[in-house]
Amino acid sequence: MSIRQLQDITAELKEEAKRDPARDAEYRVAYKALQDKIREKDRNRPKCIPQRFEHDLDVAEEF
Numbered sequence: 616m617s618i619r620q621l622q623d624i625t626a627e628l629k630e631e632a633k634r635d636p637a638r639d640a641e642y643r644v645a646y647k648a649l650q651d652k653i654r655e656k657d658r659n660r661p662k663c664i665p666q667r668f669e670h671d672l673d674v675a676e677e678f
Contacts, residue, residue: 618656621649 628642 616648616652618649618652621645621652625649 625642625645628638628645632639632642
């Protein structure tokens with residue numbers, strides 16, 4: 616399930632939980648799944664890619 620789908624589900628469950636407190640448990644489970652998915656995506660993202668820095672290009676051109 617994608618992050619966008621989980622965001623939609625949590626938004627819907629949040630609205631339902633406001634009207635029906637029994638749905639709060641479902642909202643908490645979906646929200647936890649969303650947070651885990653976001654953390655996983657951030658963990659897999661490269662922290663720094665030197666090729667993206669203009670400085671590296673300038674240094675390479677000097678030699």
